[in-house]
Amino acid sequence: MSHHYSGPDWGFPRGDARLDLTDLYAFPKPGDPGRSILVMNVHPSVHDYLDHENPLGPTTAEPFAPDALYELNVDTDGDAVAEIAYRVRFSSSKGGVQTATLSRAEGAQGIGAGYDGQTLIEGAPVSTGREARVTKTGDYRFFAGWRSDPFFFDRRGAVNNLQFTGDDFFADKNVCSIVLEVPNSALGDKEVGLWHRTLVPADSTRGGWVQVERGARPLQLFLVLGLSGAEKDAYISGAPADDVRFVGAFAHALEHTGGYKPEEAKRVAKTLLPEVLRYDPMQPASFPDNGRSLTDDAVDVFLHILTNGKVTEDKVGPHADMLPEFPYLGVPHKP
Secondary structure, eight states, rough: EEEEEEEETOGGGOOOGGGGGEEEEEEEETEEEEEEEEEEEEESSOOOOOTTTSSOOOOOSSOOOOEEEEEEEEEEESSSOOOOOEEEEEOOGGOOOEEEEEEEEEEEHSSSOSSOSEEEEEEEEOOOOOOOOOOEEEEEEEEEEEEEEEOOOOHHHHHTTTOOOOOOOOTEEEEEEEEEEGGGGGGGGGOOEEEEEEEEEOOOOTOOOEEEEOSSSTTTHHHTTTSSSHHHHHHSSSOOOGGGGHHHHHHHHHHHHHOHHHHHHHHHHHOOOOOOEEEEESSBBBTTOOBBTTTTOOOHHHHHHHHTTSSSSOOOOOOOOSSTTTOOOOOOOOO
């Protein structure tokens, strides 16, 4: 989703940066095409006020919210409904240490949010320094903690009427990553649809969970920002299976930003919805056709769509600090 576009008028979910989704990646494991790497990035390290007069400000030192649920949903049959859900819960960070529990729910369990499912990893250490603390159990490898943000974008150019100069705002920024290495068989060995979401407990009288953000495709937030307040809330709290209701609003936004004719705008909007990241683990990753690698230039793809080909690049390329092995994202920058 690349929800780095935060500010006073579009703040973090529930005012908590730890709940803020940034990007979702899915790609075959380098050197082992029988396994896949899934990356959920959350919690940008700075509060972005570039479109206002306020200065940048740090978010919070605690990587993940202990009362939240971080979930990666997998649709295995193309109906935009999750049949599998990987869920991560975190302990509090009292004493400076935070740990993670990873579980996997299937079928009806994979649709609703809760604790049902198989616990895969428990007590995994969260990395807060430069060293990547990796946990391996059975067929799964897991990492959670601060990393160098792999997203690359001329953010200042974006708020300057798309006048890009190649200034990579994210070159020295950090993000909190949840990285999974899974066998392709855990995904069904065929194309799946992926999206991630964050949830918080509902009020104590009702119990259950409330979805506070969801995402899959990078930068689609720009179109969501164009929705009315009620539509925006419905989108963020909604599910991909219901996204057809937003085709008209997306089409209207595309007419405005790209000068599309109405019918063409509607056609393009339908390619963006439902919001899922399509991924075939048997094919190389290349956004937007299949998954998303850490070096895919998703910004240029989106700019081309947003402007109907009038702007095709922001003149920024991938970061050079990625690692050749798990968890693949570069070491975090100094605060």
